[in-house]
Amino acid sequence: MNDPAHSAPSRIHWWLVIACIIVFAADFFYHRHREAAVEPIEGIPGFYPIYGFLGIVLLVLCSRGLRAAVSRKEGYYDD
Amino acid sequence: MIEGLYPVLPFIVGAILCFLVGGLPRKIIALATPVVGLLALLGLPDGTSFTISFFGFELILAQVDRLSFLFALLFHIAALIGVIYALHVKNRLEIGSALLYAGSAIGTVLAGDLVTLFVGWELLALTSAFIVWAANNHRSLATGSRYLIFQVLSGLSLLAGLLIHHQAGGSLTIAELGVLDLASPGVLWIFLAFGIKAGFPLLHTWIVDSYPAASATGAVFLSAFTTKTAVYALARFFPGTEELITIGAVMTFFPIFYAVIENDLRKVLCYSMINQIGFMVIGIGIGTELALNGAISHAFNDVLFKGLLFMSMGAVLHVTGTTRGTELGGLWRKMPITTVLCLVGAASISAVPLFSGFVSKSMVMAAALQEGHTWLWFLLLFASAGVLEHAGIKIPYFAFFAHDSKLEAKEPPINMLLAMTIGAALCIFIGCRPDLLYNLLPYSVDYVPYTTTHVLTQMQLLLFASLSVVVLMKSGIYPPELRRENLDFDVVYRNGGRLLGWIVHNPIARGAGALSHTVLDRIPAKIVALVDQIPSSTTLQWKMVLPGLMLLLALLTFLFSHLFQ
Numbered sequence: 001m002n003d004p005a006h007s008a009p010s011r012i013h014w015w016l017v018i019a020c021i022i023v024f025a026a027d028f029f030y031h032r033h034r035e036a037a038v039e040p041i042e043g044i045p046g047f048y049p050i051y052g053f054l055g056i057v058l059l060v061l062c063s064r065g066l067r068a069a070v071s072r073k074e075g076y077y078d079d
Numbered sequence: 080m081i082e083g084l085y086p087v088l089p090f091i092v093g094a095i096l097c098f099l100v101g102g103l104p105r106k107i108i109a110l111a112t113p114v115v116g117l118l119a120l121l122g123l124p125d126g127t128s129f130t131i132s133f134f135g136f137e138l139i140l141a142q143v144d145r146l147s148f149l150f151a152l153l154f155h156i157a158a159l160i161g162v163i164y165a166l167h168v169k170n171r172l173e174i175g176s177a178l179l180y181a182g183s184a185i186g187t188v189l190a191g192d193l194v195t196l197f198v199g200w201e202l203l204a205l206t207s208a209f210i211v212w213a214a215n216n217h218r219s220l221a222t223g224s225r226y227l228i229f230q231v232l233s234g235l236s237l238l239a240g241l242l243i244h245h246q247a248g249g250s251l252t253i254a255e256l257g258v259l260d261l262a263s264p265g266v267l268w269i270f271l272a273f274g275i276k277a278g279f280p281l282l283h284t285w286i287v288d289s290y291p292a293a294s295a296t297g298a299v300f301l302s303a304f305t306t307k308t309a310v311y312a313l314a315r316f317f318p319g320t321e322e323l324i325t326i327g328a329v330m331t332f333f334p335i336f337y338a339v340i341e342n343d344l345r346k347v348l349c350y351s352m353i354n355q356i357g358f359m360v361i362g363i364g365i366g367t368e369l370a371l372n373g374a375i376s377h378a379f380n381d382v383l384f385k386g387l388l389f390m391s392m393g394a395v396l397h398v399t400g401t402t403r404g405t406e407l408g409g410l411w412r413k414m415p416i417t418t419v420l421c422l423v424g425a426a427s428i429s430a431v432p433l434f435s436g437f438v439s440k441s442m443v444m445a446a447a448l449q450e451g452h453t454w455l456w457f458l459l460l461f462a463s464a465g466v467l468e469h470a471g472i473k474i475p476y477f478a479f480f481a482h483d484s485k486l487e488a489k490e491p492p493i494n495m496l497l498a499m500t501i502g503a504a505l506c507i508f509i510g511c512r513p514d515l516l517y518n519l520l521p522y523s524v525d526y527v528p529y530t531t532t533h534v535l536t537q538m539q540l541l542l543f544a545s546l547s548v549v550v551l552m553k554s555g556i557y558p559p560e561l562r563r564e565n566l567d568f569d570v571v572y573r574n575g576g577r578l579l580g581w582i583v584h585n586p587i588a589r590g591a592g593a594l595s596h597t598v599l600d601r602i603p604a605k606i607v608a609l610v611d612q613i614p615s616s617t618t619l620q621w622k623m624v625l626p627g628l629m630l631l632l633a634l635l636t637f638l639f640s641h642l643f644q
């Protein structure tokens with residue numbers, strides 16, 4: 001399969017990884033304003049990165065389930 | 080600035096002229112229309128103007144306050160961008176309808192009473208249906224009719240609501256109405272009317288059905304006006320209505336799943352639109368000054384960045400003939416300018432710092448926290464990551480990157496590029512100078528979007544969500560694009576409609592056929608046979624009298640049964 005989606009990570013992906021490491025590390029080097037109402041969870045260092053990452057995993061897994069339930073052949077309404 | 084001109088008038092005149100003339104004069108007229116309209120809007124005085132007497136009703140055509148001015152201004156900008164984008168189009172039905180449609184939206188948000196608002200609401204429905212039909216492809220005719228059914232139902236609901244409301248002694252002028260209470264007579268109908276046009280859950284299907292069936296240019300107009308007029312109406316009459324928080328939460332939530340698996344990238348944008356309106360509906364439902372400012376500024380930004388995304392997908396459709404993810408890919412080499420402009424739209428809707436979504440969406444989220452809706456805040460944060468996935472990554476990735484589709488493509492016409500550039504410039508400009516938008520909002524803003532915490536946490540969320548998408552794609556877990564139809568709640572309406580059609584064609588038609596056969600054929604035949612049995616010795620007159628007597632008997636029975644019931 002020569003689909004680039006499945007090929008080895010290219011340079012842009014490594015830049016993304018570096019950017020992720022930098023913004024994750026930033027949490028430990030500045031005083032983050034924490035939201036009082038949700039502080040027990042939101043205040044955890046690394047909350048936003050973890051929430052963003054796991055959120056997408058959950059989103060994609062649920063969408064696969066949704067596809068299994070609602071996907072029909074193209075032109076379903078035409079016949 | 081032009082004083083004493085009703086801003087809708089240029090749109091009506093411009094549309095008529097566009098139907099009549101062609102070529103360069105039509106282009107000039109189409110371009111001049113929103114400009115003259117805008118100058119007329121700037122010349123309108125605050126408060127009530129252009130009142131006319133109509134069957135004893137005092138109709139207020141223009142009622143200018145900060146809320147209606149902001150939306151009218153937005154619609155003029157959207158109309159101008161849309162006209163530039165569609166300047167190469169030769170279809171006079173589309174451009175004429177588009178001008179009337181923009182004018183209807185402006186007339187609706189400027190309306191000073193419910194009757195004027197209703198007229199605008201109906202014109203909005205009718206004129207936009209012509210834009211769907213003007214695409215003139217194999218599905219636009221049926222889709223346009225389905226679209227019109229939803230819009231007309233919304234209009235009827237509004238009419239019923241305002242009649243009941245008026246009957247119960249309610250005022251019809253907006254200045255006296257204030258916030259409507261769902262419990263008072265007729266108001267639920269008005270709420271439903273707004274809900275259909277705003278794409279409330281289960282009532283949203285017409286958006287996903289019709290916009291992708293419109294032409295490349297038609298969809299750009301459609302995406303700007305109808306739903307945002309409904310957002311205006313909700314913000315005007317239902318701020319602080321708690322039911323809106325739940326409705327909006329559902330709207331932000333379910334479309335992001337559909338957006339992951341949908342193949343038609345313009346359909347992905349439709350789901351994305353419902354998701355963004357969800358943020359606005361929540362803001363209106365929370366109803367604090369911060370929340371309303373957030374909802375309204377997000378509506379303003381959404382028209383610009385969603386318009387930009389619809390324009391970039393329209394450009395792809397214009398040069399390749401498709402917006403299916405399965406067929407696209409690798410277009411960035413052939414369409415580099417369109418790619419960059421699409422990425423600006425993608426960054427804006429994903430709320431990347433320095434782009435417009437960043438300065439408005441977060442206001443709604445901050446307001447949710449302030450009012451103690453903590454579960455809602457977590458949901459909105461999840462939905463924000465979802466927006467990045469489908470609008471920020473999926474749309475540009477499958478259209479312009481991914482595998483090279485080897486499609487014939489080039490940059491779209493210069494007018495399309497210009498319109499997209501204006502849209503992109505506004506997205507960046509508002510992102511960098513939010514104070515200019517904030518100054519136009521209904522309430523004074525003391526919200527500061529650019530704090531170290533906000534910028535960094537947002538970047539953390541977005542970068543790690545992107546990383547997650549990359550990891551899922553590389554590992555093959557991410558669902559591939561497939562040429563499939565994903566059933567939505569529309570299946571109930573469309574199969575329900577088919578069932579109704581079957582009932583009309585089969586049991587009802589057959590029953591009616593059998594009934595008419597009995598009444599019109601068999602019974603008279605029996606009577607004639609009866610008459611024929613009378614011995615031939617009786618005179619012809621008697622043969623005539625018998626049916627007459629029977630008819631008389633039937634009539635008398637009918638009369639008596641009515642008299643003595």
